Amino acid sequence: MTDTILDPVTSDGGRVGGADAPAAVRMNMIQAINSALDVVMDRDPDVIVMGEDVGYFGGVFRATAGLQTKYGKTRVFDTPITEIGIVGVAIGMGAYGLRPVPEIQFADYIYPALDQLVSEAARLRYRSAGEFTSPITVRSPYGGGIFGGQTHSQSPEGIFTHVSGIKTVIPSTPYDAKGLLIAAIEDNDPVLFLEPKRIYNGPFDGHWDRPAKNWSAHGGGEVPTGYYRVELGKAQVVRAGEALTILCYGTMVHVVSGVVAEAGVDAEIIDLRTLVPLDIETIEASVKKTGRCMIVHEATRTSGFGAELSALVQERCFYHLEAPVERVTGFDTPYPHSLEWAYFPGPVRIGEALKKIMKD
Amino acid sequence: MASEPVRANMPPLSLHVPEPKFRPGDPVDFADVDVPPAGSARRPDTAEPAGRFTELAYTLVRVLDEEGGAVGPWDPKLSPDRLREMLRAMALTRAFDERMFRAQRQGKTSFYMKSTGEEAVSVAAAFAMDRDDMCFPSYRQQGILISRGYPLVEMMNQIYSNSGDKLGGKQLPIMYSAKDHGFFSISGNLATQYPQAVGWAMASAVKGDSRIAATWCGEGSTAEGDFHSACTFASVYRAPVVMNVVNNQWAISSFSGFAGAEATTFAARAVGYGIAGLRVDGNDALAVYAATQWAAERARTNQGPTLIEHFTYRAEGHSTSDDPSAYRSAGEPNAWPLGDPIRRLRDHLIALGEWDEERHERQDKELAAHVRDCQKEAEKNGILGHGLHQPLDSLFDGVFEDMPWHLREQRQMMLDEEEASGRPWARK
Numbered sequence: 001m002t003d004t005i006l007d008p009v010t011s012d013g014g015r016v017g018g019a020d021a022p023a024a025v026r027m028n029m030i031q032a033i034n035s036a037l038d039v040v041m042d043r044d045p046d047v048i049v050m051g052e053d054v055g056y057f058g059g060v061f062r063a064t065a066g067l068q069t070k071y072g073k074t075r076v077f078d079t080p081i082t083e084i085g086i087v088g089v090a091i092g093m094g095a096y097g098l099r100p101v102p103e104i105q106f107a108d109y110i111y112p113a114l115d116q117l118v119s120e121a122a123r124l125r126y127r128s129a130g131e132f133t134s135p136i137t138v139r140s141p142y143g144g145g146i147f148g149g150q151t152h153s154q155s156p157e158g159i160f161t162h163v164s165g166i167k168t169v170i171p172s173t174p175y176d177a178k179g180l181l182i183a184a185i186e187d188n189d190p191v192l193f194l195e196p197k198r199i200y201n202g203p204f205d206g207h208w209d210r211p212a213k214n215w216s217a218h219g220g221g222e223v224p225t226g227y228y229r230v231e232l233g234k235a236q237v238v239r240a241g242e243a244l245t246i247l248c249y250g251t252m253v254h255v256v257s258g259v260v261a262e263a264g265v266d267a268e269i270i271d272l273r274t275l276v277p278l279d280i281e282t283i284e285a286s287v288k289k290t291g292r293c294m295i296v297h298e299a300t301r302t303s304g305f306g307a308e309l310s311a312l313v314q315e316r317c318f319y320h321l322e323a324p325v326e327r328v329t330g331f332d333t334p335y336p337h338s339l340e341w342a343y344f345p346g347p348v349r350i351g352e353a354l355k356k357i358m359k360d
Numbered sequence: 361m362a363s364e365p366v367r368a369n370m371p372p373l374s375l376h377v378p379e380p381k382f383r384p385g386d387p388v389d390f391a392d393v394d395v396p397p398a399g400s401a402r403r404p405d406t407a408e409p410a411g412r413f414t415e416l417a418y419t420l421v422r423v424l425d426e427e428g429g430a431v432g433p434w435d436p437k438l439s440p441d442r443l444r445e446m447l448r449a450m451a452l453t454r455a456f457d458e459r460m461f462r463a464q465r466q467g468k469t470s471f472y473m474k475s476t477g478e479e480a481v482s483v484a485a486a487f488a489m490d491r492d493d494m495c496f497p498s499y500r501q502q503g504i505l506i507s508r509g510y511p512l513v514e515m516m517n518q519i520y521s522n523s524g525d526k527l528g529g530k531q532l533p534i535m536y537s538a539k540d541h542g543f544f545s546i547s548g549n550l551a552t553q554y555p556q557a558v559g560w561a562m563a564s565a566v567k568g569d570s571r572i573a574a575t576w577c578g579e580g581s582t583a584e585g586d587f588h589s590a591c592t593f594a595s596v597y598r599a600p601v602v603m604n605v606v607n608n609q610w611a612i613s614s615f616s617g618f619a620g621a622e623a624t625t626f627a628a629r630a631v632g633y634g635i636a637g638l639r640v641d642g643n644d645a646l647a648v649y650a651a652t653q654w655a656a657e658r659a660r661t662n663q664g665p666t667l668i669e670h671f672t673y674r675a676e677g678h679s680t681s682d683d684p685s686a687y688r689s690a691g692e693p694n695a696w697p698l699g700d701p702i703r704r705l706r707d708h709l710i711a712l713g714e715w716d717e718e719r720h721e722r723q724d725k726e727l728a729a730h731v732r733d734c735q736k737e738a739e740k741n742g743i744l745g746h747g748l749h750q751p752l753d754s755l756f757d758g759v760f761e762d763m764p765w766h767l768r769e770q771r772q773m774m775l776d777e778e779e780a781s782g783r784p785w786a787r788k
């Protein structure tokens with residue numbers, strides 16, 4: 001058996017701070033998220049954290065550990081198990097003027113909340129001519145690779161990027177997770193903040209049969225203890241290169257980086273970080289430079305976010321393309337349990353696609 | 361930024377956030393859990409309209425008293441043989457849980473969930489229903505499958521996602537599906553089974569069938585919209601369905617107060633929907649049996665649905681991923697005022713002179729050995745993570761009845777990929 005992250009991440013709370021604290025320390029992604037919540041709650045009394053098991057217990061992945069003790073039960077509280085209730089109540093609190101950060105325990109459980117997200121949070125500003133807004137940030141762990149079966153593994157970002165009025169953010173390192181989460185909470189529009197739970201504890205290169213790594217050796221594991229923002233809508237070039245552009249986000253940033261290093265290809269790897277609004281300039285400039293574009297995501301293929309990316313690249317960079325845009329994705333099946341690694345778009349699938357796009 | 365409170369001369373509002381009585385380290389005293397005497401609840405005729413016995417939603421239907429006697433109008437008066445069968449099924453459920461929990465800890469599978477302390481809720485209900493009534497369970501009603509004689513080896517095959525797994529390794533462990541045992545496919549998404557059970561029951565009524573449906577969810581799950589939609593449909597169409605709420609006091613780390621228990625009972629939800637509501641001692645197998653039998657009788661005679669709250673206690677962690685010592689007092693399970701369901705039924709049989717401690721111990725040993733034998737058998741089909749137990753391309757089976765072109769293409773891509781990879785799956 002490989003490790004299962006269904007077992008809650010054991011974290012020492014990870015909350016550091018105070019006047020004499022060091023400026024930056026090593027954090028895993030859970031600790032970085034916890035620190036982001038701590039920092040914004042400390043600065044802004046209107047920030048509220050709520051969700052199933054987030055209060056006393058501190059969340060099944062421990063992301064909210066210690067917050068209730070520090071900020072009290074009326075700012076950090078457990079909720080009834082009703083996702084549509086959680087999001088609807090958050091919208092109402094937002095309408096009052098608070099800045100709620102609801103947690104949906106697993107992204108697989110966000111579907112009961114769809115109506116409040118799609119018909120309400122996403123459209124409140126538009127339909128009330130800005131009278132009411134929805135400054136909520138819905139946090140939720142997503143993605144597979146933990147033997148979580150069909151209901152602890154999904155990547156539903158494409159459902160939400162299809163909805164006008166919701167921003168969708170996905171970090172790939174502890175550093176980005178904290179900076180992006182702070183920026184998301186401070187944003188006046190609703191943000192879906194999807195946390196790649198496979199890399200909560202460490203970067204994952206897709207080799208499930210090799211020992212797991214933690215964040216201690218990765219640059220993105222160095223996280224300032226205080227306040228900083230990573231602006232929404234800005235991608236990050238993780239590796240500069242000339243041969244092709246690879247667009248990815250979340251866990252796949254690390255899987256792609258591993259494949260590129262092993263293959264020795266001079267790829268430009270772009271971590272999108274925010275899917276909506278998308279940093280189209282960075283993408284366009286890169287593809288025009290390299291002439292090739294590959295898109296990698298774990299979510300299912302049909303109508304996945306890769307389809308949107310592919311269309312955009314084709315619309316904007318058509319005359320620069322030397323090969324068809326290549327998509328590497330999860331298959332169009334539910335997430336299986338035992339055949340998880342056959343499903344997962346891992347190093348082999350990405351490597352094959354890399355050969356194909358470089359051959360054309 | 362929220363504005364400063366206006367109307368400064370008015371008393372300030374304050375938010376109530378529920379808090380359980382005990383946290384880790386606290387001494388536990390359940391003195392304020394109201395336990396009415398066994399036999400004190402009235403048993404209405406099954407033809408009585410729901411509105412005439414709403415008091416049953418606020419008491420506890422109890423049959424087994426503290427001396428091991430069976431008392432009052434709800435005593436189902438089962439034969440000693442039947443009682444022993446029920447005791448055996450409950451003890452087997454517990455033995456199975458112990459073994460599979462340990463298998464997960466040994467790394468043989470990814471996940472497991474026990475039903476320790478709640479065995480009566482599923483076992484006695486299964487005994488009280490007809491074999492072909494349809495069950496829509498949550499993940500904690502393995503006792504139904506065991507009561508209906510579903511082979512333990514099949515359950516284990518599913519838990520191991522091995523080559524014998526009838527679900528082809530597609531589902532998380534314990535998310536069984538057993539149509540031929542009247543057991544609907546378990547979903548990981550809470551409460552979804554509730555309206556589905558109502559729909560199945562409505563269909564049975566549409567077709568003039570005589571089979572009824574039953575469903576289960578935890579008290580925490582009653583907060584989901586699906587629960588309330590189910591109650592509305594069941595009420596409107598008088599669906600022949602038994603709706604069970606297993607109030608085991610906890611939903612992972614959240615106590616029942618976060619589902620509304622500070623304000624009223626879960627059985628009281630029935631009152632608002634105008635359906636029959638019973639609140640039952642869930643650790644009393646005879647009470648569970650009697651309540652289920654009564655509700656089934658109502659359903660079968662077109663009196664409509666019954667909502668039964670089973671008042672019980674989750675004696676162990678939520679799942680293998682959970683450590684309850686982080687959020688509740690370790691003293692709770694032992695202090696639970698309604699005792700242990702297996703011990704209570706055992707004591708009843710002993711009081712009847714139909715059982716003794718020595719037989720009980722012998723049975724426990726037999727059951728443990730039986731489970732161990734089944735486990736050996738199941739492990740011949742493999743355990744999770746060691747080798748490829750299903751054909752790789754089975755990944756694509758069952759998405760649709762007929763496979764569309766894009767899945768066929770993806771299947772080929774996967775097979776090519778496996779070839780290119782030097783077949784790590786085959787080697788593992």
Ligand SMILES: Cc1ncc(C[n+]2csc(CCOP(=O)(O)OP(=O)(O)O)c2C)c(N)n1
Binds near residue numbers: 052579674
């Ligand atoms: C829609 C949905 N939301 C959240 C979860 C995560 N979750 C799994 S079990 C559980 C607690 C359920 O508690 P309860 O209904 O009381 O049942 P119990 O586990 O006590 O039997 C939660 C929150 C889920 N599985 N599905």
Ligand SMILES: [Mg+2]
Binds near residue numbers: 578579580607608609
């Ligand atoms: Mg419960």
